[in-house]
Amino acid sequence: MACEEALGVGSLGRRFKDNLNEAFKARGLRPPDWGKPLWQQVHRVHERRKDYVHGRVTQERLFAPVNEAEEAISTIRHAIKDVFERIQQMTPLWVDDDCNPELPQGGMAHGTAIAAGVDPSDQTRVRIAYEFRGREYESKVLPPRTDPEPSMHALQQNILPPITAIRAYRGDHELTHEWNVRMGGT
DSSP states (O other), X not given: OHHHHHHTOSOOOTTHHHHHHHHHHHTTOOOOOXXXXXXXXXXXXXXXXXXXXXXXXXXXXXXXXXXXXXXXXXXXXXHHHHHHHHTTOOOOGGGGOOOOTTSOTTOOOOOXXXXXXXXXXXXXXXXEEEEETTEXXXXXXXXXXOOSHHHHHHHHHHOOSOOSEEEEEETTTEEEEEEEOSOOOO
């Protein structure tokens, strides 16, 4: 999309390499040298992208390894900078933005909702908790004998930071349900 915006063209997606070359030529500019390491890396990232977009990636590879994702990000950043340099425009600031949505701007709070009439010290109460960055946070305290699964489902659907587990307890310590979560949030 950044290349499309920079070159003022529509979709480059299909036949990306050919379309990018044509977009440069249409502006009277020299296209990228696809024999250079940067553009060879761009080609590899684009090929991997097709696997993800067209559903050819296995479940185990659905989330790329961190080093592979970081390499792809770095490659695309360098390619975007190269494109803007070629058209003699300033690279947009967002290209180097490393803002992590896992770290909300201005801070983050964890709260506990206690159902009306529930004694927080009752050892038969139901507690719903989640794990975020290796620490457990209590989310809800429910009356004894409450089915925890609807609250666990709601938590999984509505929480924004990425979490790794959702648990239900009876009282302070008796674990009754545990769901490992690959990624929470919407």
